[in-house]
Amino acid sequence: MSSNERTRDHGERAVLTPARMNKAGLCIGCGACVAQAGESTARMRFDRFGQLRPRASGEENGSSAFAEICPFSPTSTNEDTIAAERFASSKYTDPRIGRYEACYVGHVREGMFRAEGSSGGMANWTAVELLEKGLVDGVAQVVPSSGDQPFFRYQISRKAEDVRKGAKSRYHPVELSGIVEEIRRQPGRYAVVGIPCFVKAVHLLRRQDPVLQERLAFTLGLFCGHMKSARFVESFAWQMGERIDAVAGVDYRLKDESRPANWYTAHLEMRDGSSRSRDWWHLVDGDWGAGFFQNSACNFCDDVVAETADISFGDAWVEPYASDGRGTNVVIVRSPELHRLIGRAAEEGRLELREVDGAFVVRTQAAGFRQRREGLAFRLSWPRRGVRPSKRVSARFTGLAPRRMLIYWLRSVISAQSHHVFWCARALHLPSLYLRWASMMLAFYQGVTYSRGWVGRFVDRIVPREKGD
Ligand SMILES: Cc1cc2nc3c(=O)[nH]c(=O)nc-3n(C[C@H](O)[C@H](O)[C@H](O)COP(=O)(O)OP(=O)(O)OC[C@H]3O[C@@H](n4cnc5c(N)ncnc54)[C@H](O)[C@@H]3O)c2cc1C
Known part of the structure; x- marks a missing residue:
């Protein structure tokens, strides 16, 4: 062995x-x-x-x-090594965003990509451009599953119009086995869109399989905060007074150009033709940072920006972009070929891109990097049973302000318990059981994190905020 x-x-x-x-x-x-x-x-x-x-x-x-x-296996090749093999002559290397040729902030100018995308539309534009320029025969992306639960699935889109229909972010579990099988079966060149651990998994598979090595031409990464379970949308339905089987379709981020881009609105299309919407801030589990329904593996991720992908896309969560409801991307380009592709399109006025440095990209994902660097170091220091993750961050129990320790601990409790409490409420047909628990946990989380409400005042007395908290 x-x-x-x-x-x-x-x-x-x-x-x-x-x-x-x-x-x-x-x-x-x-x-x-x-x-x-x-x-x-x-x-x-x-x-x-x-x-x-x-x-x-x-x-x-x-x-x-x-x-x-397995992307979380302690013995699989890590992101640094994969990126070093793939982008050996990259211009820059940064300990947080990895190797890269250039970084940009901007959006798509041509067509409806920006309006139809979650952010600036760059991810889907790149996928369509690869198809239209004949650089790939198919794009593996996540699309709605025509009215059926589980709502979304990976699909290989072979026509530009099909790729366009797949726009938008799906914070919903999906898996790669079907598209990998199809790529093995059908000769051609393919691009795969995925969150960081999925892109890593694709590269790990590729290292083992000469057929995939030959056919997987490009990987398009999405920055990632964490992955949710399918219960997230079920909870949306409960909070909008509906049952999940009455829901026909989900839009996690309904776009409204008149409101800041970071005010997310959840939108459900019902089977009877009606629709329901609610802002995430008015949902008991809509504070992303609280970690409701987070997959536990995300506690042990150290890649925010898909460091092994040829190109990665995120949201520009800094002003003035965060307030621009039309949506703005940050883009990290690692493949020289894709760098030329987007450079030409920008010269032709099809893309609006401004070059930025790596520090700018890091600022747009400040919370994500705190959670995957100091938060990860802290979590790694906790005792655990079973397989030990091996990360690029070392375990560290000391050095954090007590308030930050409390935030990381509370986030991990919420993410772990939300699965069980929801399961229990679902089995008992008692949505209020989950909703009351979630409201209480949210009050604790927001009290500790933002000093909000009476919990905030109470915690401020016991664990006073320190500079930078
Ligand atoms: C689970 C998850 C967490 C995220 N967390 C962050 C974050 O913390 N910070 C941040 O800046 N950005 C995050 N993103 C990325 C962000 O939501 C946008 O996807 C990104 O900014 C690209 O926007 P766009 O307008 O260019 O994409 P679009 O032009 O709308 O294209 C999106 C493309 O991604 C594909 N896609 C959608 N969902 C998935 C999925 N689950 N897996 C694989 N492919 C998918 C679509 O099929 C489409 O091809 C996250 C995305 C996901 C799926």
Whole structure:
């Protein structure tokens, strides 16, 4: 047995399997293990918490190569090494955003990409441009699943109009095994759009499989705060007085140009043709930072900006862009070929892009970097059972202000408990059980984080804020 097949577990060494990763809270549900298992009976299924998990008979899909393709495996190749192999001659390297050629802030000027996109429309524009320029034959992206639950799925779009229909961010579990199977089956060149751990998984699979190596031409990354479970949208429905089976479609971020881009509105299309909307700030679980329904593996992620992707896209969460309801992207370009592609389009006036430095991009994701750097170091120092994650950040228990420790601890409690409390409320047909619990936890979280309400005043007395808190 090679060292890659083993990992430390309570002083013993044991074979790493999807089941053990799941038990340790390190399965993101990407489906890479199922894709690797190929034609076996392994499948991705939703668990009782609305999260995708591999289901196989016994340890079937815990093959010797599993430890090398699972993006959260402690022995798989890390983002630094993958990026060093892929972008060996990159112009810049930054400890937070990795290797890159250039960074930009801006949006798409041509067509409806910006209006139809979640942010500035750059992600979907790039996907369409790759297709239209004949650089790829298909784009793997996440699209609505025509009125059926689970609402969204990965699809390979082969026509520009299909890619356009796939615009917008889906904070919903999806998995890659189907599209990897299709790429293996159908010769051609492909681009894959994904959040950082999915893009990493694609590269890990590619390293093992010459067919994927030849066919996966580009990876388009989305910055990521964390992944939610499918219960997030179910909770939206409850709070809008509806049942999830009456919902036909979801828009997590309904665009309204007259309001700041960071005022998200959740929008549900109902089966009877009506619709419901509510601002995230008026939802008990709509404060992103509180971590409701967060996948537990996200507690152990250290890649905010998809460091292994050829190009990555995020939201420009700094002023004046955050207040511009039309949406603005930050873009990190790593592939020289894609750099030329977007450079030419900017010269032609099809894109509005201004070059910025890496520090600007980091500022747009300040909260994400706090959570994945100092927060991750703190979480790694906590005792845990089972598989130990191996990260590019070292464990550190000391050095944080007590208030920040409290925030990280509270966030992890909310994210872990939200799955269980919602499951219980769902089983008992008692939405109020979850909604009351979530309101209470939100009050604690916002009290500690923003000194809001009586909880804030109380916490301020016991754990006074320090400079920078
Ligand atoms: C779970 C999640 C968390 C995110 N967290 C952050 C964050 O913390 N900070 C930040 O700046 N940005 C974050 N983003 C990215 C952000 O929401 C936008 O997707 C990004 O700014 C690109 O916007 P756009 O207008 O260019 O994309 P669009 O032009 O709307 O195109 C989006 C493309 O991404 C595809 N897509 C949508 N959802 C998924 C998905 N789940 N997996 C794979 N592909 C998908 C679509 O099919 C489409 O091709 C997150 C996205 C997701 C999915």
